Amino acid sequence: DRTLPPEHQGSAFACVDPSGVGPRLFFQRVPEGKTVKNRxxxxxxxxxxxxxxxxxxxxxxxxxxxxxxxxxxxxxLRADGVNESCLVMQDVEGNEFCLD
Structure with missing residues (x-):
């Protein structure tokens, strides 16, 4: 976080398995609000x-x-020159997630 410009500090965090075996969890603040289930x-x-x-x-x-x-x-969502393609899905309760 300290390596980011001041205006971006506190906007993203990652948790990494120290052994390198488990997945990395990345948390990112986004400007838009969510009005349905996802938290x-x-x-x-x-x-x-x-x-x-x-x-x-x-x-x-x-x-x-x-x-x-x-x-x-x-x-x-097809690649757009900035981001690679990803696929938006919903779990059985209707929460969105992406295959990236």
């Missing part, structure tokens, strides 16, 4: 290091697996 929005890393259609294929594969478990597909 926490998870981005699940699926396509790390992949780009283009290879990344989309990895996202789609994981999406299909999660649908079998009760999740619902919301929309695919």
């Amino acid at each position: 926490l929005h998870l981005d699940i890393r699926v396509g790390t290091g992949l780009v283009g259609e290879e990344r989309v294929a990895a996202l789609e594969s994981e999406c299909a697996r999660l649908i079998q478990l009760g999740a619902a597909r919301v929309r695919l």
